[in-house]
Amino acid sequence: xxxxxxxxxxxxxxxxxxxxxxxxxxxxxxxxxxxxxxxxxxxxxxxxxxxxxxxxxxxxxxxxxxxxxxxxxxxxxxxxxxxxxxxxxxxxxxxxxxxxxxxxxxxxxxxxxxxxxxxxxxxxxxxxxxxxxxxxxxxxxxxxxxxxxxxxxxxxxxxxxxxxxxxxxxx
Amino acid sequence: xxxxxxxxxxxxxxxxxxxxxxxxxxxxxxxxxxxxxxxxxxxxxxxxxxxxxxxxxxxxxxxxxxxxxxxxxxxxxxxxxxxxxxxxxxxxxxxxxxxxxxxxxxxxxxxxxxxxxxxxxxxxxxxxxxxxxxxxxxxxxxxxxxxxxxxxxxxxxxxxxxxxxxxxxxx
Numbered sequence: 242x243x244x245x246x247x248x249x250x251x252x253x254x255x256x257x258x259x260x261x262x263x264x265x266x267x268x269x270x271x272x273x274x275x276x277x278x279x280x281x282x283x284x285x286x287x288x289x290x291x292x293x294x295x296x297x298x299x300x301x302x303x304x305x306x307x308x309x310x311x312x313x314x315x316x317x318x319x320x321x322x323x324x325x326x327x328x329x330x331x332x333x334x335x336x337x338x339x340x341x342x343x344x345x346x347x348x349x350x351x352x353x354x355x356x357x358x359x360x361x362x363x364x365x366x367x368x369x370x371x372x373x374x375x376x377x378x379x380x381x382x383x384x385x386x387x388x389x390x391x392x393x394x395x396x397x398x399x400x401x402x403x404x405x406x407x408x409x410x411x412x
Numbered sequence: 413x414x415x416x417x418x419x420x421x422x423x424x425x426x427x428x429x430x431x432x433x434x435x436x437x438x439x440x441x442x443x444x445x446x447x448x449x450x451x452x453x454x455x456x457x458x459x460x461x462x463x464x465x466x467x468x469x470x471x472x473x474x475x476x477x478x479x480x481x482x483x484x485x486x487x488x489x490x491x492x493x494x495x496x497x498x499x500x501x502x503x504x505x506x507x508x509x510x511x512x513x514x515x516x517x518x519x520x521x522x523x524x525x526x527x528x529x530x531x532x533x534x535x536x537x538x539x540x541x542x543x544x545x546x547x548x549x550x551x552x553x554x555x556x557x558x559x560x561x562x563x564x565x566x567x568x569x570x571x572x573x574x575x576x577x578x579x580x581x582x583x
Contacts, residue, residue, distance in 0.1 A: 286547045287539065287542070287543060287547055289483055289486060289490075289543075290486055290490040291486055297479075297548065298549050298553045299556055301476065301553050302553050304479075305472065306557055306564065308471075308475075315460060315462055344564075345567075345568060348568055352568065353575075359572075366565050366568065366569075368458065369561060370561045370562065370565060373557055373561045374558055374561070376457045376458055377468065378469050379554045381467075381469045382469045382472050382473055382476070383550045385469055385470055386477055386480070387544055387545055389474065390480065390540060390541045393519075393537075394541060397523065397533075397537065400520065401524070
């Protein structure tokens with residue numbers, strides 16, 4: 242599944258940062274008492290180009306949505322395996338023939354396969370929604386991503402230094 | 413970029429749910445006063461098979477990490493374009509030759525290209541970390557993903573009903 246499409250970086254027609262605030266020199270003075278200092282923007286966030294009218298958060302949410310469909314299919318598959326082998330077989334056979342890359346497309350096709358498959362699709366939709374809202378640990382995701390950024394930085398720089406530094410024992 | 417590898421659903425040797433608690437019938441009674449009720453598990457979360465020793469959160473964090481590298485490259489590219497066209501050209505040329513699918517691999521290769529490229533790589537690492545920790549709106553991601561689950565459910569079911577229902581005007 243494509244996590245994101247790498248757009249050319251030269252395509253910089255993006256949105257303005259979301260938290261830009263127009264700061265005026267004297268916001269409460271009438272105009273004739275104001276000096277000629279120009280209005281300026283105070284932007285607290287970095288400008289991310291190339292997302293058009295969407296945002297990085299929207300793009301990430303879209304991919305999380307597909308990820309949750311994948312998780313829901315796994316959960317339902319595991320539940321059915323033990324007590325409804327027929328439905329489990331139906332789901333596995335459908336999975337062999339259809340890609341899970343686009344979650345909604347997969348569910349739409351599953352609904353239309355047969356009335357039995359429709360039941361499976363409804364269950365997957367229910368599990369997906371419940372997993373996203375109740376089970377998935379969003380705080381944990383944020384903590385892990387932040388930790389990963391730190392650990393990767395350290396590893397990349399350590400590897401580089403070890404590779405390029407002069408070893409005095411080799412003299 | 414592969415958001416996740418679709419593992420076969422039959423591979424169900426997963427981890428136990430994270431919030432399973434062993435509940436005993438009389439936790440504070442000595443054993444000779446206890447009756448014979450067996451210990452039981454109270455699991456609040458759905459069992460997600462097939463992630464081995466990792467977790468769905470870890471998998472998602474790994475993909476967010478690569479996404480942040482992509483975002484950082486875009487941010488640095490946009491910053492350089494206006495005031496350091498030489499460095500911008502270096503980055504664009506390097507991007508043409510190297511894939512951004514694996515963020516850490518991309519940064520490691522950029523560091524080793526030349527001392528000038530190393531400066532670019534250090535800047536990308538710094539921006540990536542700052543973006544992940546300060547700029548990215550995690551709450552917004554959760555809200556959008558949850559909203560997307562609801563909207564998709566409604567859309568899928570509405571489309572199905574419209575497609576399969578009997579139109580009385582056609583009689």
